[in-house]
Amino acid sequence: MINTGVKDIYYNGLNLERFSFMLDNNSQCYKFYWLEALVNLLVLEGKNEITYFEAAAEMITEAWYTVSEYHLHMGSRSASRGDNGAIERAVNALQDLTGLKSNADSRDVRKAVFDHAAELKDIMRQMTDDVPYRLLSPFLNELKGNDKLWHSDRKLIAYISLVDSKNSLPYSIRYETGLQKTVVWNRYWADMIKDNYLLIQEWIRSKKIRYLQDRNPGVPGIIYKLDIETSRKLNHVHKLWDAIMEREEVHDIYTGSAVNGTRYDIDHFITWSYVASDELWNLTPSQRTSNSQKSNNLPDWETYFSGFLSIQHQLKRNIQAEEQIYDLFEKCRNDNLNTLWAGNLYQITADTEFDKTIEENMKPIWQAAKLQGYATWLYTSNK
Numbered sequence: 001m002i003n004t005g006v007k008d009i010y011y012n013g014l015n016l017e018r019f020s021f022m023l024d025n026n027s028q029c030y031k032f033y034w035l036e037a038l039v040n041l042l043v044l045e046g047k048n049e050i051t052y053f054e055a056a057a058e059m060i061t062e063a064w065y066t067v068s069e070y071h072l073h074m075g076s077r078s079a080s081r082g083d084n085g086a087i088e089r090a091v092n093a094l095q096d097l098t099g100l101k102s103n104a105d106s107r108d109v110r111k112a113v114f115d116h117a118a119e120l121k122d123i124m125r126q127m128t129d130d131v132p133y134r135l136l137s138p139f140l141n142e143l144k145g146n147d148k149l150w151h152s153d154r155k156l157i158a159y160i161s162l163v164d165s166k167n168s169l170p171y172s173i174r175y176e177t178g179l180q181k182t183v184v185w186n187r188y189w190a191d192m193i194k195d196n197y198l199l200i201q202e203w204i205r206s207k208k209i210r211y212l213q214d215r216n217p218g219v220p221g222i223i224y225k226l227d228i229e230t231s232r233k234l235n236h237v238h239k240l241w242d243a244i245m246e247r248e249e250v251h252d253i254y255t256g257s258a259v260n261g262t263r264y265d266i267d268h269f270i271t272w273s274y275v276a277s278d279e280l281w282n283l284t285p286s287q288r289t290s291n292s293q294k295s296n297n298l299p300d301w302e303t304y305f306s307g308f309l310s311i312q313h314q315l316k317r318n319i320q321a322e323e324q325i326y327d328l329f330e331k332c333r334n335d336n337l338n339t340l341w342a343g344n345l346y347q348i349t350a351d352t353e354f355d356k357t358i359e360e361n362m363k364p365i366w367q368a369a370k371l372q373g374y375a376t377w378l379y380t381s382n383k
Contacts (some may be wrong), residue, residue: 021138028307030131032060032208053179056124057113067091069102071373086126221276233335253307254290265291274369297377
């Protein structure tokens with residue numbers, strides 16, 4: 001049950017316990033995104049009446065970054081469609097139609113949905129087939145899971161209206177054609193939502209994270225993949241490699257060329273958008289051209305991993321041989337060396353043990369990222 005910190009009577013006797021059950025029993029992710037869309041449109045835009053189309057557009061907007069950037073699966077894979085649900089298909093379809101980048105502003109994504117309403121309407125209908133009603137199921141005690149009423153929109157909406165007249169539901173539904181059906185917030189529930197918006201938003205988010213982690217078991221850092229990433233912790237890593245480059249030449253593992261000590265990037269060998277961390281064992285200096293070309297793809301393992309190991313050897317050797325380098329390395333620990341298996345990695349003296357430790361831990365992550373849908377990449381000099 002949600003602990004709102006207020007008495008139910010303050011909200012005219014609203015059944016907050018049943019509200020807390022609304023996000024239970026999910027085979028797909030629609031409930032999280034539907035409720036989140038309704039809450040955001042109510043609180044942030046002042047909409048007490050919301051069409052199915054508006055709610056579906058908000059769902060696509062909210063899921064945009066998670067799907068387009070990280071390839072997260074939104075639900076159980078459909079054998080008939082070969083995908084993971086309508087939200088995922090809607091995001092992919094919109095990206096194909098517009099070419100919008102994964103980090104596009106939410107206003108641009110929302111506008112694109114409205115601009116391409118005709119092309120997206122069938123998918124958006126599938127997104128809203130059941131969820132507006134199923135979300136209310138904790139309040140519909142007499143309606144069992146296999147009741148035929150679930151399959152008749154008009155009758156179901158009438159039934160919801162009847163229940164709402166006796167026991168206030170969070171919202172009722174006004175029957176219209178297709179995506180013009182309209183959710184109408186109950187004014188007492190709307191007040192409760194507004195008063196407790198941040199708490200309810202975090203409740204939805206925590207439920208969503210658990211759900212997505214279960215559907216993407218091999219993917220690390222789900223919590224960091226719901227919103228656009230704003231900063232990375234690479235300052236100390238840059239200083240570490242700057243000091244090494246003052247002593248010896250460092251080469252880009254993708255091009256073979258020397259890295260310019262004043263203009264270079266720190267590249268995540270296994271793309272950041274999968275690992276969602278800045279661990280030192282996954283980082284290598286690279287020229288900006290190759291890093292830009294690589295983008296969010298996976299470097300071909302057979303082609304580049306041996307070169308990556310050479311860079312890691314170079315790092316290890318300098319850490320163990322140079323006191324100044326070691327001091328800079330120690331400053332990286334808090335932000336860049338938190339994985340348990342890597343705690344003493346750079347103190348290993350035997351090269352074979354060092355190589356084995358890195359490969360045995362990195363290759364499964366690389367393989368899992370590939371299974372998640374990340375493409376493999378080879379550098380081409382003509383780009």
